[in-house]
Amino acid sequence: MxxxxxxxxxxxxxxxxxxxxxxxxxxxxxxxxxxxxxxxxxxxxxxxxxxxxxxxxxxxxxIQNRSVELEFQAITVDQANVYFKAMLLYSVWNQDEETIKNVAFKFMDERSFMQALIRTIEGSIRGFVATKRQSEVLGLRREITEHVKEQIDTTLEQWGFHLQDLQMNDITFDDAIMRSMAQVVASNNLKAAAENEGQALLITKTKAAEADGNAIKIAAEAERTAAQLRGQGVALFREEVAKGMTMAAKEMQQANLDTSVILFSMWTEAIKHFSENSKGNVIFLDGSADGMDQTMKQMMGMNKLMDPSQQKK
Incomplete structure (x- = not known):
């Protein structure tokens, strides 16, 4: 049993x-x-x-990828507080025996490793930011990330790890600084808008002035052409009138008629034309004996000018 x-x-x-x-x-x-x-x-x-x-x-x-979110503060050279939020992605460097031994025995536990990792990243970023001004930090996001990667990657390799990625998700300042930065951005936007509006107004005025100038040039050219045409028309009219009067004078001389009849006919035709085309209602003519005598003398003078035989004498 x-x-x-x-x-x-x-x-x-x-x-x-x-x-x-x-x-x-x-x-x-x-x-x-x-x-x-x-x-x-x-x-x-x-x-x-x-x-x-x-x-x-x-x-x-x-040996899988690990990620950790970080939040920490840094101070710029002009004593401005900067708050960072970052995401770190890392993994074991490889599966070699020496690498695994490094990872297993380098730190007492996982907590100690994470504390050393976070403090190393914070120190790297704080050292970089401490040499920059507050106004420069936002524009140096990429430079800060590259600076930290360059330094932390070497340290992680000594611990048996490899940095996969580091992203700066958020960079902020104290509320007073954020408000002042917002005011600066707003004022710059207003300034840019005013400049753009001024440029647009200048372009509009310039185009309008060019259009007015072109219109004046076109109108002047048209007026000059019209004046030339009017002058040519008047010249042709006078030429035709002269030809007609010459022919009429010759025919009247051949018929032994007084050429002053032509002038009298032109005078009556002119009065008729005035009465038909004038907008007025009254035509003033000097109907006195002196007036008629003066008119006849003028017509006789015109007759002498038109009579070739009288011009030779």
Whole structure:
């Protein structure tokens, strides 16, 4: 009876030992084992065998990407407080044994590692911002990120990690500074709008002046052309009148008629034309004896000018 109980207990112990000799490592994880507190080897994902009771799992290290959000403060060279919000993405450098040993034994625990990582990034950013003015910081987002990446990547490699990405999600200042910056932006926008409006008004005025100038030039050219045409028309009219009067005078001379009749006819036709085309209602003519005598003398003078025989004398 006692022997059976002993055998049962022994079998149970052996079962426990056998079961404890196998360990499962999850995908995306590397196991680190120790024997009597000293590093022994690494275990890859899947079912692994280990020395029972002696070999222990010291740490399971994730080789997947990890992310952490950071919030911290820095001070510029002109004593302005700057508040940063950043996102850090990192991972184990590789799965080599030396790298895994570095990750497993460099820090006492994960908390110590995160504290060192955050303080290193904060120190790098604060050192960079301390050399810049408040007005420069917002425009240096990319430069700040590149500066931190350059410094933190080397440090992380010494710890067995690799920096995947660092993003500055938000950069803000104290409320008073933010209000003053908003006022500066608003005033600059108003200034730009005023300048644009002035430029637009200048362009409009210039175009209008050019249009007016072109219109004046076109009108002047048209008036000059019209004046030329009117002058040519008057000249042609006078030429035709002269030809007609000459022909009429010649015909009247051949018929032994007095050429003053032509002048009298022109005078009556002129009066008729005035009465038909004038807008007035009254035509004033000097009907006195002196007036008629003066008119006849003028007509006789015209007759002498038109008579070639009288011109020769």
């Amino acid at each position: 006692g022997t059976n109980i002993f055998l049962i207990i022994l079998a149970f112990i052996l079962l426990i030992v056998v079961l404890s000799s196998f360990v499962t490592i999850q995908q995306g994880t590397i196991g680190v084992t120790t024997i009597f507190g000293k590093y022994n080897r690494i275990l890859h994902p899947g079912l692994n065998w280990k020395i029972p009771l002696i070999e222990k799992i010291f740490r399971r290290i994730s």
